[in-house]
Amino acid sequence: MTARNGGDLVVESLAALGATTVFGLPGQHALGTFDALRRSTLSYVGLRVENNAGFAADAYARVTGGVAPLLVSTGPGALMTLAALQESAAASAPVLAISSQVPTAGLGGGRHGYLHELRDQKASFRDVVKSVHTVRTASQIPSALAEAWESALTAPYGPVWVEIPQDVLLADTGVPPVTALRAVPRPLEPRAELITEAARLLSGAQRPVILAGGGVVRSGAAAELLALAEQLDAPVASTFGGKGAFPWEHPLSLQSWIEDRHTTDFLEAADVLLVVGSGLGELSSNYHTFRPRGRVIQIEADLGKLESNHPALGIHGDARLSLAALCDLTVPRQDEAAAKAVAEVLALVGDRIAGQDLGLEQQLLAAVRDALPDTSPSCWDMTILGYWAWSAFDARHPNTMHSAQGAGGLGYGFPAALGAAAADPTRPVLAVSGDGGAMYSIAELATARQYGLPVTWLIVDDGGYGILREYMTDAFGQATATELARPDFVALAESFGVPAIATTPGTLRDDLAAALAAPGPSVVVLPAHLRMFAPTHLIGS
Template identity: 35%
Template sequence: MATCGEVLVTLLEARGVEFIFGIPGVHTVELYRGLAASRIRHVTPRHEQGAGFMADGYARTTGKPGVCFIITGPGMTNIATAMGQAYADSVPMLVISSVNRRAELGSGDGRLHELPSQRGLFAGLTAFSHTLQTPDELPQVLDRAFALFASGRPRPVHIEIPIDVLVLPADHLRRTPAAAPSRPGPCPRAIAEAAQLLAAARAPVVLVGGGACDAADAVQRLVARLDAPTALTINAKGVLPPAHPLNLGSNQSLPPVRELVAAADVVLALGTELGETDYDVVFDGGFRIGGALIRVDLDPEQLVRNHPPRLAITSDAGLAVEALNAALGADNPVAAADGAGARRAAAVRERLEAGWSPLQRAQRTLLDTIRAELPGVIFVGDSTQPVYGGNHVYDAEQPRSWFNASTGYGTLGYGLPAALGAKLGAGARPVVALVGDGGVQFTLPELTAAVEANIPVVVLLWNNAGYGEIRRYMVDRAITPIGVELYTPDFQTLARGFGCAAERVDSWAGLRAALRAAAARTVPTLVEVDEAAPFLHGAA
């Protein structure tokens, strides 16, 4: 007789789940009873936060939900930060946890791992949190979760299973998943109105968010038809290729782009929150939309947040763009380099280029060097200076190739474990974790998980002996720096002790050689760069 825990694994496998990230515990062992006989691969992090970040990285790379098995109580509170990051960035994540027996829930008896209300605690970090009262609920609640991932705004879903329900007989349960719902398309009348506004626009601008990252070809055809300068959020990098004549990069917080947007007579926003971490990283409230705003988003509530639209279209961004292309007659993906919009974009890019600091230019050279040595690279970043710089100066060659924790929730410790999940989803494509010496210490033990699981990521460690960005922030505000000057360990020795390769580089040639060596290894490689190294500052 198959138990509820065993049938759960069968149902996940039927839905295409490839990996489960988790740390077994006494309350979750029944989830593992059927795992060995399945095709699902289990990856063991060294902390449940790492499990959540791995699931996040896998989901962002593949577009499929990352799945975690998490222990009751402390396991769930450990993963909460990762769930918060995924919630903020609309990342599909399925967290399946145990919970105390049904008769014990909310008792306050002080049982192992007991929380007053685990489901209540995580309701605010999820699209929904559900307590399974009987095995019979299992197929439908999984259908609900995967329906959300397929056609709604993707966010974490939490399903908790009492430990007495895990062992109940479940042979009778339906094993076939429900048909995935189609993604919502736009209202034809709204598309006709949007097309009319866009066709009449003299100076349009397009703002593209992560919700459109799977519609790159359609977006390129649309912006070419409109001859519209186009800004990409950080999660939308790669929707336009680097050399595209209409590409403004991800610089909506900087004056040249802000001025262009404020002067536009029509602004089309596709799958973007229009939120602070993409449009106001200088925190001055200075991003303004002066013309008619057309917004397209899966989430009707998001359509009226931050910047109220003249026209709001609830739709999958890709389907809306295809409908706009049909209405406008947009069938050419190549933008003319000499169009009025391309000239406006070129003028903005010229102003941006003149404003980059020497350090930002060095960081761009660093990232471009890595891309040249590791073609097809996916960059997964923590909150660290090369990431902050790269958000502005780096243009990805394709979508889902640049993402980091500086958006949305903004947690430290994300980069390393998220890169491991990304690599598992990326197959042969190289993955580089961009981390700082401060943030990496949050999750450094995940290097052992990478060695154990044979995940050959490159960890580019930017060492400035502390929390460099916060140090500068305090100094700029005449605050005596406290708590930002860190003791930094010998990362080379630590990495080798974990079973990784490790190199410290002090020249561009040394960096290239280290990357080539890393590409040939089957274990992770830590490549350490000192922020003060002369080669980063123009010295030979």
């Protein structure tokens, strides 16, 4: 038998658990794992910055619904993933981060002087990930990875952390090749008596309304949501994380105008509000201004989020299983006024936006929607056009629109799109960034080119941190530290061997469509100063 080491056990275990693709960036202590990759069947996507590798793994996990392995080194390399893992935790993306460690003799010391040494590396991750796992011997590797894999896929999904010392990864091992590992979490079934009570409340409601969050998308519950909404004639609003959970043009669809007082008023007026897969946090509660006047039923896979913001009949359960059970028990009702009420709310929202001279922003978002194939994923950075997309973009299919609105860090869009493209390279993927956010991940143009990933990157260039400029001007009368020197993005992309074009609002639709239709990566640069719609959580705004 060819000599094997701890690194082989890592890649064998990942393959046995069902992994096909891993993301990462090598480092000195992790070389045992990376060398083993060439002896494995796993596909490797190597990014240029560890944080970007984390964002790519995050999007891969969201798109596939499975675990995305992320391989990094010790100390600086490990710590560089923290922002990406925070986003994965906030968005419930099951990323399995596997880091190397200093040799076993140096664990817990901080005094041995090893390169990259931290006194307690895993302590930096405990407040971010779901669970941390430290391996001390080669024989522990398969079980530790299986345990971490199951933790990542146990509701609520989320990132996990495994660290393995350098000497364990490099040492020859007599542990037989890993051929089978099982890591299947139990289904999170709701308690029957709670579903019965929820069905009774919904069946007796005069004005039932549903708020669908990201948990609906993650559990694949779009069909069950549609069935229940039509059975109850209940209007449905989608949170930003729940984009695509409910058909945008359906007569019962309130769409995603969550940051709008008209929508908030409508949700507050429901005599029974069913909240599915949302913790009613800051964004989904219109900045904590939401004050429900009726009964709230909350279905949530994250036990800690049940009734964390509002009293409710809390149901700890998977969204799909819970909605299916409600469909079986609720009494069908007809309410011709429901669709009319939805149309009235959307008309009020439209009138309010129309009164703010925001035609350019709406034109650009419509151009993006027209250019993007219906089933193609899109990944949005924290930029003004992305903020517009949260409220106004029709995702058309569940699990196709992804953004960093969970933790709100810059630089998500492009590396996330690379991860989405790695998950399914047969579909073009769109990334949207501002010029400020683009600079966080400009090095990944080399990654896109190296792997030929079909990602079109739309960069809206307004010469600075546009949304921060707007926030500061509104709050203080002027902006500070928001203006940026930036490169010629077209020339820079072309220097990486990536085709690029400068566009205008009038030509954006055609230029974007052409770029998306072409093979491999591309960049479209749009010089434009955009504005957000006025704050809508304020009464009378």
